[in-house]
Amino acid sequence: MPDLRPGRLGAITRIAGWFVVFYTIATLALGAAIYVIGEGALREQMDDRILAESAYLVDVHRHMGVGGLRQTLQRRDDRGVNALGYLLTSASGRRLGGELKTDRPPAGWAQIEFLDQDDRRNVAHALTVRLPDGNSLTVAMEMAPERELRRTTALLLLAGVSATLLGGIIGGVLLTRAIRSRLREMNSTAQGIISGDMNLRMPIARPDDEFGQLAGTLNAMLDRNSALIENLRQVSSDIAHDLRTPLAKVRQRLERMMVLGPVEGPLHDEVERSILEIDTTLSLFSALLRIAEVEAGALRQYFRMFDLSAAVARVCDSYVAVAEDSDRTLTCRLAPAVLITGDVELVSQALVNLLENALRYTPPGSRMKVVLGTEGGKVLLSVTDNGPGVPEERREILTQRFTRGDRSRGTPGYGLGLHLVQAVAEVHGGRLRLSNAEPGLRADMEFPLPIAETDGQG
Secondary structure, rough: OOOOOOOOOOOHHHHHHHHHHHHHEEEEEHHHHHHHHHHHHHHHHHHHHHHHHHHHHHHHHHHHHHHHHHHHHHHHHOOEEEEEEEEEEEEOOOOOOOOOOOOOOOOEEEEEEEEOOOOOEEEEEEEEOOOOOOOOEEEEEHHHHHHHHHHHHHHHHHHHHHHHHHHHHHHHHHHHHHHHHHHHHHHHHHHHHOOOOOOOOOOOOOOOHHHHHHHHHHHHHHHHHHHHHHHHHHHHHHHHHHHHHHHHHHHHHHHHHHOOOOOOOHHHHHHHHHHHHHHHHHHHHHHHHHHHHHHHHHHHOOOOEEEEHHHHHHEEEEHHHHHHHOOEEEEEEEEOOOEEEHHHHHHHHHHHHHHHHHHHHHOOOEEEEEEEEOOOOOOOOEEOOOOOOOOOHHHHHHHOOOOOHHOOOOOOOOOHHHHHHHHHHHHEEEEEEEEEOOOOOOEEEEEOOOHHHHHHOO
């Protein structure tokens, strides 16, 4: 059974996690692109403004000379109408105009440091132009807006990534819970079908969505399988049922032949062997009908809570002497007052089949043990022997119909005993497990605890 507990990291959670990672990376990439584009646009705007201002001042120098340029720079510094700084120096480096406090930069574009009014160092982007008279004109713009944009963009990027991550996690949790809820319903239904209730069908909340379409397809498949299984069961049951009557009549005629014929002789022996063969065939048909009845789940409506400890004790008491007569020993260790919901006759018959298998397929001197108790929230009824055991590769097929171990080819039987045990366990909501007892074979029948008792333990 798949583990669909909310705390377990499953495929749905991993898919949601990958979506969150993808969208977080996409948000980071988008933020980085916006940052680079924004910074480039701001730098281009700064360069255009500095170039335009430099071109204007160079034109002023051409028409009005150094004196006119100094007056223009003075007026611009006094008005403080923009964020530009100016510096006019002679060829020898002497300051001629402008209030920009910095050393004369080299010609062309450069990043310079200057002192503001509070004598604090700042960084500016500057363009220095050589004038025709040998003087130098520097126009600079402080880079604080660019740094502010960088901080703002980083904060926006961090906020975007955080929002995407938080929204993705919340959305992923909600999506995971919703899908897990739908899958849990479908899985619970599937487990009920596996337990033998073939009338269960997948719930369909919305027929038009993907889960509804999948549930509809599974239900159609289950309807088809149920019809095929029912036809197969009906055919086997009908054959077994229909053949019982003529076989019973043949048996009666053979019994009359024994009465009417000679008491001894070859004819008497052949008739007696024929009667034994018919009895074996009739027992086979009875077993097939019993298995069909159990697998159909029709007996579930008669289930009642009963004391499994008492039922197992009765079977053990009956088989202790049988084991001693066959030169084997049987010990039973039973927990008191173990209750389950089911059919006491079916469970007793399943235990009888397990004990018969142990008696039949173990050599004289073997030891058998029956243990009943609770383990892991379930009732566990086990039969263990120290015989030759069964190879691991054959354990699973032993529960199939008409399957027998290699050591049992020459012994009576048709390979239906363990199949009936498995059918009984499954119709009670449990299962049959075969394992190595080192040495020998261990057969465990698991049953669920009654609901009231399970709630009391929780």
